[in-house]
Amino acid sequence: MTSTNQNNRRDFLKKGLGIAAVAGSVTALRAFQQDSVELTGETVQLLSPQGEIVEIDKAYLKPIPEVHISPDEAREGIPGRRFVMVIDLAQCKNLRKCHDACEKMHHCGPDNEFLKVLKMQATELATPFWQPTMCFHCDEPPCVKVCPVDATYKRSDGIVLIDTNRCIGCRFCMVACPYSARTFDWSEPQLSEEVKHQHYSPETSVPAKKGTVSKCDFCPDVVRKGEMPHCVTACPNGVFYFGDENEDAVSNGAETVRLSELLRDRGGYRFMEDMGTKPRVYYLPPVNRAFPFEDDEFTKNKGSKS
């Protein structure tokens, strides 16, 4: 939560989420009784389980222990949920905050992008636009169909994950995915010592392993805690809506809307619908744009062809 974006409303929202998360954690409060700690003098306000605002020294704060989801547990979806994403192309101006946050949180580096922001153009006469793409967590995932060892699988909550402890590195799933959403660790991934020894879970996709496939995981580890995927929280323009199809609600952090109404009123569509893959990521067309299209350093020299 150290993002330095300018949007005050968003900052407020994030802090709010942070407080709620600490307050909800029993272990953090247990710190009052158990440990004798050196006080820092800095205090924070917390909401206690009884609903009172209490002020405590920062030294009493403990990080919430990570709930470790093992590869076997990760095969079960979060009960009762059907996660879905909507990407508003009219709002995207290629700031790439989503991309950077994703890269940072998944420690995946520039050669293993889980999320791309691509310059797209429907036809020659139409203005180009920026399109974030990632794993679409398809309901008919061609990648899952071809996996010979059940290393990549579809969960009950709609998320498609990879167990890199089982992946044999045949890369058939990469070939099967028409969206080129998957990436491969061709060599030993460059990770810090800390990350390297982190407990592996398919829900975090960390740490990456040589000779295996990885991809966007919809951040189920943070979604479990009631937070939004990193790309959603990182975007200052509210491009990404994330939510639950069962609740018919999606939120981009600033506003929460009905999924069905959003798709109906804004002409929602899915990328390459004719592939029959039934993606769980929808797009809103780049009409009534918030920003004029601007080429960036990568696409400037490439001419109009995208």
Place this chain on the structure above:
Amino acid sequence: MKTKKSVTLAGDADRVETISRDLMPKPFGWSGKIWVGVLSIIFLLGLFFYVQQVWYGLGITAMRDYSTWGIYISNFVFFVAISLVGSLISAILKLSGAKWRTPLTRISEMIAVASIIFAAIVIIVDMGRPDRFLNVILHARIQSPITWDVIVITTYLVISLLLFYLPLIPDLAFMRDRMKGIPAWQQKMYKILALGWKSDPGQEKILRRSEQILAILIIPVAFGIHTVTSWLFATTLRPGWDSSNFGPYFVSGAFMVGAGGVIAAMYIFRTHYTNWEKYLTDKHFDYMGRLLVLLSLVYLYFNINEYFVPAYKMKGQEAEHLNALFFGNYAPLFWSVQIFGMVLPIVLLLFPKGRKPLPIFLISILVIVGAWFKRFLIVIPTLSHPYIPMDRVPESWQHYIPTFKEWSITAGTLAGALLIVTLMARLLPAIPVVETIEEADPNHKAPETD
């Protein structure tokens, strides 16, 4: 009627002596030693780089996220393709009653066994995690075409080994009884492998029945092995692979390169061993030439279907792929392969002079090299044309050019397959001895079940 055989063999000692002297395996001459030496060096260099690859990962190749399959996979398809020669000669010609196939059977089975072994090895070479190979069995999922491929390749390997081994048993017994002055281990090997064969009618009957059953069994498996291999591509949504023509297209191409492979091997054996032109005659080359023309024409037909029909429509991403093949950066390779590897051989082999041993040998080399690069053109260009734009990736990701190490490993597998064939020919008769002796008998009658 077979009871007389041992008498016949003894009675016509000269003929038996000549044929066995000609066909029995012999120690390598200097050319044989150089051949084995060169192949071993290429093989060991490939092995050396493969050890590096296991250590450092597939990053030593030029494959990256878009071109995620490269020459390992196209080489795998090539090996599977050429292995179909075994079923062509041992099964299809056998069942169609072509008697002239006798001296070609063992050569074709040797090629089949060697290439199917290396097809399996190459697929392991391509794996990012070869250490987890057992997952393919432990966690097998039946809906994956890779699982089908594992099943059908294993089945084909077993049947091919049996089709290689069973007809060999009488020859092994023959060598066990007649070869003198060979090392004790070799003598022992023949003895064990001959399984106590003594040419009695009961044994012969079982053997002939078994060969007949295997010859029938292997045909659907051979079609299966290459059809399933084509499905590794055709079951995806990619331009250039998303084709219902792929099964027959692959199978016909496989029979064509298989025929080319056996012709090349025939020529090398014929020129290398003294007197072998008596057994691998001009007639054999002529017949194989006719067969190769037929198989090439079938392949041409499937090529027209594969390229002309989508080219007529020029649909979206398919158009980009086809333009790259016809006019773009793959065009020189594409047209060379289609012309020199398919059209030219068809034209040249229509002339009787083209079917003489040396010309047909050179043509079959063209066919084999063309077939190898044809698999390259089937596998690689498709992956250079993904549906989403390949923006923001390094230049080297956009154009797949295999690295030296990748070429070395690939060359190592090809050398390895040739080494297996060579070592088989060193220890076993590459032309069936007993069968040749029997057929040379003026009173020889074909067994009824054949």
